[in-house]
Amino acid sequence: MRILPEDDDSVVSAPDRRFWPVARRNIAVDATYAWHAAAFLGCALAPADWPWWLAGTVVNHATVTVAGLLPRSTLLGHNLRRLPDYPANRDAVALTFDDGPDPEETPRVLDLLDAAGAKATFFCIGERARQHPRIVQDIVARGHCVENHSQHHRHTFSVSLPARIRAEVLAGQQTLKTLTGQTAVFFRAPAGLRNLFLDPILQQADLRLASWTRRGFDTREADPDKVARRLLDDLAPRDILLLHDRGAARLPGSDDSVALVVLPRVLQAIAARQLRCVTLREGFSDPRRADTDTGAGAG
Incomplete structure (x- = not known):
């Protein structure tokens, strides 16, 4: 198995680090801890009021859930x-694919992207x-x-305690670093579901959560027309689109996934609207900052 050289980040754009300040506080986490402390103290000082403190705790848990x-x-x-409001993104959208790599689907997705x-x-x-290292390396080579979608994509990810979440995030980070030589800078939670423990862990790992502007629901919708409409209706610059290169629904009576059928249509529509597809790293790279850095280095 060929391993790409470590720290080979020169081939990709460096995202603008203003989008993930390391020391930022998480209001939801702070408020939850503060409320629990207040409720514990309140029950200790005024035991008769415990129903009110319990009700507040239930509301807090329901809100974060x-x-x-x-x-x-x-x-x-x-x-x-969405992609940031940079001049370079005025004609850009970001296509993202989840849950791969897949030995059948991913190479076909790559070929369709190359053709467009x-x-x-x-x-x-x-x-x-880890099971399909050459496909991952091919993604980068093309x-x-x-980016990081956790190590195992466990269905219990969103209800896990911090230690399990941290292990999933860091193991995924290390695996992808070893295989590609590049450090992931974005994280997407399994199925997009999470809890209040995730954000502090991502900050410690210097990762930022990336969701989407629009999704096709291609894992459970086998009608290509419906998937395409969800992705393309009111499509606008700076949108982030979500499809799957593994686990997409199969067309009735066919071995093809709905994602593979829809992708050419999506690519054609993007081109017809005079938009271009960029990676998240490209979309979150501020060209004005790059110019400044280059100028400073030249001086």
């Missing part, structure tokens, strides 16, 4: 849902990347980006 079930929510921490001259971001599961 619902927020974790909404993939595009920002209540539990920073969440990148489009770049994409692949959120890979670490365990699957000019796309590989």
Whole structure:
């Protein structure tokens, strides 16, 4: 198995680090801890009022639980849902693919992207990347980006305690680093579901959560027309689109996935609207800052 050289980050754009300040506080985490401390103290000082403190705790838990079930929510921490409003992104959209790599689907997706001259971001599961290292390396070699989608994509990820979440994030990070020589800078939670423990862990790992602007629901919708409409209706510059290169629904009576059928249509529509596909790293790279850095280095 060929391993790419470590720290070979020169072939990809460096995202603008203003989008993930390391020391940023998480209001939801702070508020939850503060409320529990207040409720404990309140029950100790005024035991008769315990129903009110319990009710408040239930409301707190319900709020953070619902927020974790909404993939595009920002209540539990920073969440990148669109490309930033840079001049370079005025004609850019970002295609993203989840749950790969897959030995059948991913190479076909790559061929379709190559034919259209489009770049994409692949959120890979670490365990699957280890099983198919050449595909992951091919993704990078073709000019796309590989980002962290956890090590095992466990269905219990969103209800896990911090130690389990940290292990999933860091193991995925290490696996992809070993295989590609590049450090992932974006993370997407399995199924987009999470809890209030995730954001502090991502900050410690220098990762930022990336969700999407629009998704096709291609894992459970086998009608290509419906998937395409969800992705293309009101498509606008700076949108982040989500499809799957593994696990997409199969067309009735066919071995093809709905994602493979829809992707050419999506690429054609993007081109017809005079938009271009960029990776998340490209989309979050501020060219003005790059110019400044270059000028400073030259001086």
